[in-house]
Amino acid sequence: MTVRDQAMAIRNTFNLDVPVEVLTAGFSDINNPFIPKRNDGYVFRRETLRDILSFLDDPDGDGLYFSGHYGAGKTTLPYQVASRLNWPVQSFTAHSRMEFDDLVGTWKLVNGSMEFVYGPLSIAMRDGHLFILNEIDRADPGQLAALHDVLEGHPLVIATNGGEIIHAHENFRFIVNGNSLGSGDSTGLYQGVNQLDIAFLDRFRMVEVDYPTEDVELMILEQKTPELPEEIRRNMVRVANQIRRLFIGGEESATPLTVTMSTRTLCRWAKLSLSFRNAPNALAYALKQSLTAKAEPEQRIAIEQIAKDVFGSNWTQGDTQ
The missing domain is CATH 3.40.50.300 (P-loop containing nucleotide triphosphate hydrolases)
Known part of the structure; x- marks a missing residue:
């Protein structure tokens, strides 16, 4: 060489x-x-x-x-x-x-x-x-x-x-x-x-090495799923960061999670949300396949609640088109 x-x-x-x-x-x-x-x-x-x-x-x-x-x-x-x-x-x-x-x-x-x-x-x-x-x-x-x-x-x-x-x-x-x-x-x-x-x-x-900043992950999602509305991508990153804070024990009053959302999982969630965009509640369905199906039942509920709180009414009515 x-x-x-x-x-x-x-x-x-x-x-x-x-x-x-x-x-x-x-x-x-x-x-x-x-x-x-x-x-x-x-x-x-x-x-x-x-x-x-x-x-x-x-x-x-x-x-x-x-x-x-x-x-x-x-x-x-x-x-x-x-x-x-x-x-x-x-x-x-x-x-x-x-x-x-x-x-x-x-x-x-x-x-x-x-x-x-x-x-x-x-x-x-x-x-x-x-x-x-x-x-x-x-x-x-x-x-x-x-x-x-x-x-x-x-x-x-x-x-x-x-x-x-x-x-x-x-x-x-x-x-x-x-x-x-x-x-x-x-x-x-x-x-x-x-x-x-x-x-x-x-x-x-x-x-x-810490998890990427919000700006970096937004850039990653934009490259991976440009068809996804910006507000959807932004909310996904917010959900990911809240999950990570619980995973690493950043919130003393909350029960820590034993699963977390890597950037890889975040991208999977975004891509699957597009794939299932014609299904009822595509965001939740894609999140289950991407992450929550491998979590314990109580942790699955906690993660889904995080997503509901971040997305608000868009969680069930969100437009991924």
Whole structure:
């Protein structure tokens, strides 16, 4: 893989209102099969984009750790950045049974003979890809300890492959995400979240990702469902934000929810409302398929009441045409 050989204007590349002379660097090769699929409807947020571009330009020996509630956008961001910079990605989703060999590689039977099959971390270090480890706080901290040397800038030594040594390519970057900041789940919302070793966490820049602002989500909905009346879209965003406040415990007098409305779910609600626009009470029917069908009965009632309060008479008579 070559060096980052393509200057790109942030204004045009990420559709942000910044001076056109503000640049970042990407790759001119658009044919690498590991470049993530681009979502043209994705809306970048200035602050989080600034953080990841600063890291990509000069990691200075650090990894980058995105934390936040599910549906806040922490997972999608690096993939969408990579898709626009033509930066190939290797990724893995951590789980409680993950072993270091899952990342490095192992011997497997291929076409009748044993071959060493490289894992995503080995490929990323060798070829200069981004390595994204999703849900890092669900991994066994003991297995993560094996990553210390890599994060310190040392080469990867693959003992099981004859002691092969892989030196990190200059374009290699290490990015992780999780629902917690690595100190365990104090909210009780996420099962299986582990407390990570402080020495491991010390090797990362930490970025907390909140849910998008109302203006950003309105832009997203406008791109996804331009046929939906603006007032309907605005009310949908208001409903989403009230649900999120209950989910994260922002209202002490209310019973917290154990489900929330991600931006993905919000877009699903909007699109289904258009699909069912000729059905009675299309908004409620679409909300059920999008979110409330997976909620406990009392929480379903609470969410529906939020929507009724926000939409008022339009909840049953609203025009989605």
